[in-house]
Amino acid sequence: MKKRIVAAALALAMALGAGAVVGCSGQPQKEDVNADVPPGAPPLMPPGHEGRFEQLGANGCYGCHGANDLANPMLTGSTALPEDHYEDGSSSTQELNPTHDQCITCHSQG
Amino acid sequence: MDITRRQFVKATAVALASAAAAGTLSSLVGCASGSAQGGAQAEGQKFTAVCRFCGCGCGVICEVRDNKLISVTGDPDNESNRGLNCVKGYYLGKILYGDDRLTVPLIRDDASTKGTAEGLREATWDEALELVSAKLKETWKADKSRLAFWLSGQQPITEGYACAKFIKAGLLSNNVDPNARLCMASAVVSFMNVFQTDEPAGSYADLDEADVFVTWGANMAEAHPMLYSRLTARKLSGEGVRHYDLGTITTRTSASADKTLIFKPNTDLAIANCIANHLVQNKLYDEAFVNDHLQFKQGAENIGNATMDDYEQTEAGKTAENVSAITFEEYAERLSPYTFEYVSELSGVPAEDLRELAEVFADPDAKVMSLWTMGVNQHNRGTWMNHNIYNIHLLSGKIARPGCGPFSLTGQPTACGTAREVGTFCHRLPADLLVANEQHRRFTEAVWDLPEGHLDAIKAPGMHTVKMFREMSKGNIDFLWSAHNNWAQSMPNLTRFLGMGDENRGIFDTFIVVNEVYPTLSTQYADVVLPVALWVEREGQFGNAERRTAVFEKAVDPPGEAKWDLWAFMEVARRVLDGEKIGDKDAFDHLFGFIYDKDAADFKGDDRETNRALWEEYRVFSNPSLNEQAQAINESAKLKMEAKQLAPYDEYLTHHGLTWPVREVDGTWMSTKWRFADGAQADGFDEVGVATYGTPGLAGGVSFYKSTDMRPSVVFRPYEPPAEEPDEEYPFYFVTGRLLEHWHTGTLTRRVPELDRALPEALLNVSPEDCEKLGVLDGDMVRVRSRFGQFDIKVSTAGRTEPPAGVVFAPFFAEEALVNLAVQDTYCPLSKEPDYKKTCVSIEKI
16 A cells, blocks of 8 residues: 555655645745744645645655655755654654654645 | 755745736735734833643743733743644733623523523622522522532632532532533543543643544644644654544544545444454454553443433443453454445445555554544543553554544543542542542542542432433422533533423523623523632642643733632632531631631632642642541552642642653652553653562553552443434434634634634534435525534535534534534433434525
8 A cells, every 4th residue: 555655655756746736836826824823833835735634644745845864855945844753753764754654744744 | 756845935935926927926915913012111010821722732822911911922832732722812901801801790580581691780799799608508408409510621720629628528419510510520430441540641741742643523723723733743844644534524633634534433443343353353453562561351332321300210221330350262253344445335435445444553663653632522422442552552552652642532622620629520529539439539638638438428429410400400409500611502402401491491480690700591591690809810730631830920800790619619618608517626727728718708828829729638639648637548558649649739830731640759740641551751752660569571551550559441342333323313423622712612712813713613514415306505594403403504615613414513603603502412322421423413595
């Protein structure tokens, strides 16, 4: 199941260009949905992310935001997952903590 | 072979590197969030609290700067959530600061303005309290059957306790019920029928150890997000962990399921019986567990439906609660029609799926956790369906052991802690005690220091919620006071209760008092609105679904003239009870003199001292040794009140919450994660309870010491159809419920811009097949009609739920799409909880 999701994510990335997949493009956004996020609160998904989690699950989010210096240095422009989303609270494990699998529980569509 | 997250991260890096090489890297940037991510300001003062919203009961930490709540984050020291939080929890701080916060009392002089946003004027507290007190006293003295209080599963514990004491011991009235009647009553009645004690044996710790999850009518991903995170975490990290999702619609919770079983409404009763039948006919049940622990019963059947006002006077209504003992063999015989083939045909679920699910319970090594909420409780046979889930867990011995058990999730932050535990139901006293039981009344009189027989005046239960509102609509209620709820949006059959027809317009003649923080539909019908403190603007306590009690500290002051609800209740109580006596003592002082100085019109101590004093009195109910007379009754009547033992108040602050029964072992107060399970208290087992009241060494290592003869009841409950079924005129089932971003009627969460933007409108989820039949497209407005009323709403085929053909869903958070205008007020005959999930409707494009 998970493997199929991964395959779909990769195929989509290759076919459309990652921007279409991640929805994090540098194009001007209509509004900054995270302009007034309280300290400590997770940012909301900006416009363009609609349906991503529903279609791809957590892997669809990790593809970009799982980026960090160890796992994916290409993605320094995306908001990287904080350390506490990883096993043992450290990205060095390169293993995401499974309690953070439901990204949309905290990161609603803004 | 499955792929790991590590492999995924690496694989994705390669793929995206390729994309970057193709010139698209620039499109990857720009996800950074806004500017308000912390900043360099000095850290504020921190307070321990509990989330204001759902029944998960997540611990949170509030950060305050300059008397303003600036952030709310998960509390890692609260065992219920261990630092996890959801989007609503993170934005809790903003619910306090909506632009239209109520800050002064309001009075309506002209009742003809009811039902509109107009007609309320500002008043002083003194004027408002005098008016409320005069109206209450007038009704109380004239005919106390015409007064009503509607409280809440969101009312903090000590506040609920004080209200119950005022209403039951002071006013000698049982016309009080909580909104928890709408969400948990079926669970409560079933707990009491099966175990003779309320609330689950297990705890959230089971989520981390189960091998198989079965969700029954529970959209945990939206309604219990933190618990769902724990479920999916277990599924991801455990070997071969499975999840079966059963419901009438596909939801976000179905995403983690290995198999989703969509059944026709009400056939969940048959599915559970089918599983039990498989276990019994093939001798796959736990024989030792059955022999050691269980007794068997059957109940009244063909009990009809409580749609009409006179249901409880009908023969079916009078006998609906009847049960009688049967043998195991007779139970097996009753189950025998529920074959895979029959139930498959009835439910629409493939027989092989039913067999697969039944085999889960037949596997003696599988740790199985069932979780359910409103799909089971808000059901015209809600109590029965709770029974049927317990039946299969009891037959298979999968209960009260780590990772193994039936777990009734609760809907509100303190439906358990307050509504259920302190006795704000019309038939209850604190700590599971019943008004109708003489020994229970004597025990309560001992704790409250009342003359013997004082509570005999309330031995007959009062009005349950639906009856209360039906009576109001008929003009039979003169005074209604509500707090911590928004009944004008959350009650079913609002067309009737809001007086929208030519008949049933009693709401316009009832004097209505509403404690509120914002203008709501309920304040539009209020004669007096009392502006009250919200959440951490005073100290309080919540009790969540796993029996965990936790304190939320006062962190900030309420705005303007808003006051603590409890102060308003005390101010009215002292006026209404003025001149009244209990024995030869002043009634108010006798009941509340230990916390309140009526001459000063204020509490004797601060929030902490007031709460502690109330808690320590309430704690006597579960620690009867603190009161000599209560202890004597506890022993002579074998009440076993210590089964719900609570700890001293400050222990809850120290531990960031404790799950009852809380036992003192060698000077340390310890939680119990698994009631009735023998084992070390320090490991979360019920060592003290089993040693004191139970029998060690029985099958499964458990002893159900609160149950009659120490044997929980397996009660046969058959399939019976929904109260109404689709026909030519009303061809669809309408289902309503909650979605992630909004809490209940949205009066708090819709004032948080981020949550409002995330889910700005309520949509009617309709299957593509039905859309085609109806000739409607996404975005079309439709009128939804039932036998009870109608509402208008926008259609979506891409909403949060995916109903099958013939079923539609819409949430109830949006007052502009007031779905409860059309929802039936038919209730479960045993629990009196309405069925919000199966109203038959028509849909037409407008």
